[in-house]
Amino acid sequence: MEITIISAQGLKTNSSSPFSHRLRPFITITAYPLAASSCSDDNKRRIYSTRIDDQGGVNPTWGDKFYIPIDTAFLTNRYSCIYLELYTKRLIMGRVLLGWCQIPVTDIGFPPEGSVRHLSYRLLARDGTKGHGIVNLTVKLTDFSSVGSQRFSDLNSKKISQSGSTVIGIPEMVFSHLNTCQRLNFKVD
Numbered sequence: 001m002e003i004t005i006i007s008a009q010g011l012k013t014n015s016s017s018p019f020s021h022r023l024r025p026f027i028t029i030t031a032y033p034l035a036a037s038s039c040s041d042d043n044k045r046r047i048y049s050t051r052i053d054d055q056g057g058v059n060p061t062w063g064d065k066f067y068i069p070i071d072t073a074f075l076t077n078r079y080s081c082i083y084l085e086l087y088t089k090r091l092i093m094g095r096v097l098l099g100w101c102q103i104p105v106t107d108i109g110f111p112p113e114g115s116v117r118h119l120s121y122r123l124l125a126r127d128g129t130k131g132h133g134i135v136n137l138t139v140k141l142t143d144f145s146s147v148g149s150q151r152f153s154d155l156n157s158k159k160i161s162q163s164g165s166t167v168i169g170i171p172e173m174v175f176s177h178l179n180t181c182q183r184l185n186f187k188v189d
């Protein structure tokens with residue numbers, strides 16, 4: 001999957017620090033759930049990060065593009081999501097969380113390969129309440145020409161084909177990792 005983080009707008013810091021006026025925002029991206037092999041080892045979790053925008057202030061722009069490896073199990077698991085966190089880089093305090101959001105797999109759907117989906121999400125505060133700002137991004141599936149047909153054939157996999165042809169579906173064992181991983185609980189606005 002190709003994700004392009006375009007921009008954010010209307011950011012606001014909750015800090016009363018005298019250094020809070022200068023925002024140096026950046027975004028981190030993580031796909032959930034993790035692969036079954038990395039459930040016990042958080043060091044294998046892949047976190048992508050945009051560059052810091054020193055000029056944009058409360059309306060930063062990035063245009064950074066990321067290629068996130070996903071498989072059909074990710075697209076068919078209703079708990080899958082892309083998790084975004086927006087931080088500002090401070091000289092004294094390090095990075096400070098300004099907000100977060102998640103992109104549920106249902107928002108990505110099964111668009112035709114190569115088509116671009118433009119998405120905007122309101123940022124949530126650390127505690128999951130309504131935050132300040134909106135993040136704008138695009139999502140494009142790449143190298144998934146058979147995902148859509150595989151999904152539709154899965155819906156019909158229990159039907160017997162009258163022509164005698166083989167129906168290919170997604171095996172149920174793909175979802176076995178859901179029982180071994182600890183599910184993440186996110187608040188959805």
